[in-house]
Amino acid sequence: MKQYIVNMKITLILNGKTEDDYIVNGFAIYEQRLRHYLPFETIVIPALKNTKALSIEQQKQKEGELILKNIQSSDKLLLLDENGKEYNSVNFSEFIQQQMNSGIKNLVFVIGGPYGFSDEIYKRANGKISLSKMTFSHQMVRLFFAEQLYRAMTILKNEPYHHS
Numbered sequence: 301m302k303q304y305i306v307n308m309k310i311t312l313i314l315n316g317k318t319e320d321d322y323i324v325n326g327f328a329i330y331e332q333r334l335r336h337y338l339p340f341e342t343i344v345i346p347a348l349k350n351t352k353a354l355s356i357e358q359q360k361q362k363e364g365e366l367i368l369k370n371i372q373s374s375d376k377l378l379l380l381d382e383n384g385k386e387y388n389s390v391n392f393s394e395f396i397q398q399q400m401n402s403g404i405k406n407l408v409f410v411i412g413g414p415y416g417f418s419d420e421i422y423k424r425a426n427g428k429i430s431l432s433k434m435t436f437s438h439q440m441v442r443l444f445f446a447e448q449l450y451r452a453m454t455i456l457k458n459e460p461y462h463h464s
Contacts, residue, residue, distance in 0.1 A: 308399060309339035309406045310449065313370055315363060315413040316347030318439045330446035337453040343370050348413075356415045364418030367410055375406045377425045379417055380441055384428030389462060393452035411441050 318324060334340040345366040351359055371377055376399065387395060399407050409429075410421070414437075417425075431444055454461035 308404050309341065310334075311341045311343060311370075311375070311406055311408045312442070312445070313343045313345060313367055313408060313410040314442055315345055315411060315438060317344055318442070320439060323439055323443050326443045327446050330443070330450045333450050334446065334453065337450075337457070340449075345370065357418075359413065360415050360418040361420075363413050364421045367417075367421055368424065371408055371424070372406065375408045376404045377408050377410065379421065379425045379428045380409060380411050380431065380445060381416065381428040382430055382433075382435060384430035386430045386432070389448060389451050390455060392448060393455035396449070396452045397456055409445065411438050411445065414438060 331340065331342060345363065348354070348359055348362055354362070396407075410417070412421070431441060431448065436444065451462055
């Protein structure tokens with residue numbers, strides 16, 4: 301594996317806040333740990349209000365507009381999507397290393413809302429990643445993804461977390 305280089309920031313865009321203490325607390329632990337390895341930012345777009353008056357497509361469209369406001373043209377955008385590419389933890393760490401080596405300044409991952417992403421977001425995306433063939437709530441995905449990203453960083457640094 302090539303040398304571990306930190307010249308890249310990772311941004312995670314989340315849809316809405318979570319009130320579940322176990323997710324909030326668990327995510328905070330991994331968020332703090334990640335910042336020891338590289339610049340890591342979390343952006344929470346506000347949950348839509350009055351969604352009963354909106355169709356699913358309208359909800360995805362409005363969420364998409366909020367997501368796009370937080371993305372620069374130079375950012376590499378990856379969607380956490382059930383139809384994305386699956387990695388094991390070692391392969392995911394290798395993927396992260398490849399992104400670092402490529403000179404990308406900001407790698408942006410997005411966790412969508414309960415209905416997925418708008419067509420505009422899919423068109424803007426540079427790729428899709430799936431955490432599993434199983435479906436998880438978008439709230440749980442934030443915790444699972446943060447842990448896997450942390451695991452990837454420890455693998456790249458040859459630290460024991462991956463095998464503990």
